[in-house]
Amino acid sequence: MVSHATEAERQAAQGYEELFVPALFGAWVPHVLKAAGVSRGAVVLDVACGTGVLARNARDIVGRSGRVTGLDPAAGMLAVAQELQPGITWIQATAEDTGLPADSFDSVATQFGLMFFQDRAAALGEVFRVLHPGGHLGLAVWDTLDRNPVYARVAMLLDDMVGPEAGNAVRVPFALGDAQGVIAELAATGLSDISVETPTEQARFPSIRSLVEAELRGWLPLFHIHLDEPSIERVLTAAEDQLADVAEPSGEAVFPTSAHVFSARRPG
Numbered sequence: 001m002v003s004h005a006t007e008a009e010r011q012a013a014q015g016y017e018e019l020f021v022p023a024l025f026g027a028w029v030p031h032v033l034k035a036a037g038v039s040r041g042a043v044v045l046d047v048a049c050g051t052g053v054l055a056r057n058a059r060d061i062v063g064r065s066g067r068v069t070g071l072d073p074a075a076g077m078l079a080v081a082q083e084l085q086p087g088i089t090w091i092q093a094t095a096e097d098t099g100l101p102a103d104s105f106d107s108v109a110t111q112f113g114l115m116f117f118q119d120r121a122a123a124l125g126e127v128f129r130v131l132h133p134g135g136h137l138g139l140a141v142w143d144t145l146d147r148n149p150v151y152a153r154v155a156m157l158l159d160d161m162v163g164p165e166a167g168n169a170v171r172v173p174f175a176l177g178d179a180q181g182v183i184a185e186l187a188a189t190g191l192s193d194i195s196v197e198t199p200t201e202q203a204r205f206p207s208i209r210s211l212v213e214a215e216l217r218g219w220l221p222l223f224h225i226h227l228d229e230p231s232i233e234r235v236l237t238a239a240e241d242q243l244a245d246v247a248e249p250s251g252e253a254v255f256p257t258s259a260h261v262f263s264a265r266r267p268g
Contacts, residue, residue: 002079011076013051016077051080107131114176135266143177143259161234186262204252205254
């Protein structure tokens with residue numbers, strides 16, 4: 001069951017879907033689905049699904065003989081996900097306590113969610129529990145901030161113009177850049193056959209303004225940081241100057257991003 005989303009929650013999620021998904025997150029979906037071994041007919045769980053880009057792509061792969069469930073604690077994210085694809089089962093729950101039956105999924109995927117879980121050990125234990133023996137996990141986390149330098153620069157810009165709370169909100173997603181540390185957490189859960197790749201994908205925003213606007217309108221509100229319009233305009237104007245070297249002749253902001261993609265299996 002999904003609780004009612006407020007208008008503010010829905011708007012924040014819509015901003016996330018419109019600004020972040022096509023420019024940043026969509027490119028990583030094939031990596032995670034491959035790591036999770038998603039195939040036709042599979043039963044798949046997307047943990048921390050957000051507005052559902054990975055779940056939607058998984059549904060295309062599994063076809064009518066498979067089944068996809070998306071799970072997220074945020075009502076606004078799920079409201080947008082449901083609007084975009086009502087053919088997927090959307091569940092409001094935390095990664096630490098999914099409420100789903102044991103041994104019930106062939107594949108579990110989580111894309112850029114692990115760093116936000118309140119109790120990572122409990123969440124990974126829940127992944128182990130709901131996977132079939134022999135089932136696969138595909139998991140992505142961002143590499144370190146120094147390997148994603150454009151976001152380091154955005155964080156510093158927000159430190160200066162909004163405050164450290166805003167800058168640190170941009171830094172949060174890069175907290176698990178130590179791949180060996182994540183491997184140790186996966187192994188401690190009992191998962192086996194753990195491997196990691198660290199590919200690079202191009203982020204492609206329509207402009208520098210849209211890159212930073214995605215943070216201001218689609219990300220900071222998730223941390224309850226809401227700026228008025230004059231403040232947003234001041235930050236965007238400064239960003240166009242400070243990040244001018246990121247812009248292509250077309251005006252697009254195009255830059256490499258780095259992430260770790262892990263594959264693991266429940267023994268059985």
